[in-house]
Amino acid sequence: MPSSQRIPSWLRKLFVVLLLVPAVLWLGAMGWLWRQQERLLFAPEVLAQDHAFTQADTQEEWVNVPGARLHALHLRQPLINGQRHTKGIVFYLHGNAGNVATWYTNYDFWHRSGYDLFMLDYRGFGKSSGHIENEAQLHDDVMRAWRQIEPEYAGLKHVIFGRSLGTGLAARLATQVHSDLLVLVSPYQSIEAMATARYPWVPSAVLRYPMHTDEWLPQISSPIVMFHGDQDALIPIAHAQALQARQAAARLIRIEGAGHGDIQNHPDYTQALSRLLDSL
Incomplete structure (x- = not known):
């Protein structure tokens, strides 16, 4: 040249x-x-160790896990004539922010339900110590909490309940243990699917918390009921519809006018959930 x-x-x-x-x-x-x-x-809010919970019949409990101590609230139905009367346990896994104090908002509903409620704070949330390090650790912590509480409810109803982030944890747990009902409120197909929709330039291999609810749901034999607000902008109802397509036996209850953080304030939601629990 x-x-x-x-x-x-x-x-x-x-x-x-x-x-x-x-x-x-x-x-x-x-x-x-x-x-x-x-x-x-994750957006945890830390609670002072001396923070007091004043709701009646609610006790603070602890779950020891490797390298940390997890805090939980345990609502037990009151004694009647000295006898304990409860239909069973609702094992509640909350969303990615706040703590049990911010999620324990429907106390009156749960108190009237006839069920005991166990609500766990993840590592670094509320009074729980430690830090979340990976998805496997999260699932292991949940399983340890379940194994600690489940024997108390032998012969009674077991309901695994997940809200938002907790729906993936609840679905995974339901593949490993017996439950009479799995309730998923505002579920997602997977964290990977949500990330891909928002950030298509990020390869899935970078995601350390893929949380594949869509893979776990078909493995679950217990009844599954999903609640989702049709105005949910954070996790659109299309996620729940996609999950239903993967598990035809799952029931989807659409809550008209509900968004992501206010679904618990809608009577259609609380009434449907109450009927569901009563039916067990």
């Missing part, structure tokens, strides 16, 4: 730099996402 037609070396270097810089920035961003997923996914 004549020298007059050769690409100058400085221009070739510029081309290389223009190709490398975006690649380096993208790799750096993926590395940051890999390390910061707990901060992006």
Whole structure:
């Protein structure tokens, strides 16, 4: 090639730099996402260890897990003539933010339900110690809490209840233990599906919390009922519809006008949930 037609070396270097810089920035961003997923996914609120819960018949309990101690609230139905009267246990796994104090909002509903309620705070939430490190650890903590509480309710009804983030944890637990009912409120297909919809440029291999509810639901033999608000902008109802397509036996109850954080305030939701629990 004549020298007059050769690409100058400085221009070739510029081309290389223009190709490398975006690649380096993208790799750096993926590395940051890999390390910061707990901060992006979880928004715990810490409670003082002397914070008092004043709801009647509600006790604070602890679950020891490797490297941490998890705090929980346990509502037990009151004694009648000195005898305990409860239909069973609702094992409640809450969403990705707050703590049991912010999620224990429907106390009157649960007190009237005739069921005991056990609500767990994850690592770093409320009074729980430790830090969430990976998805396997989350599932293991949930299982340890279940094994601690379940023997108390032998021969009674077992309801696994998940809300928002907790729906994936509840579904996974229901593949491993017996339950009479699995209730999923505002469920997602998977965290991976949600991330892909919002950030299509992020490869799935970077996600350390894929939470594949869509893979677990078909493995569950117990009755499954899902509640979802048709105005939910955070986890659209299409997620619940996709889950129902994967598990035809699952029932989906659509709550008109409900969003993501206010579904518990809708009478259609509380009335349907009450009838469901009464039917067991």
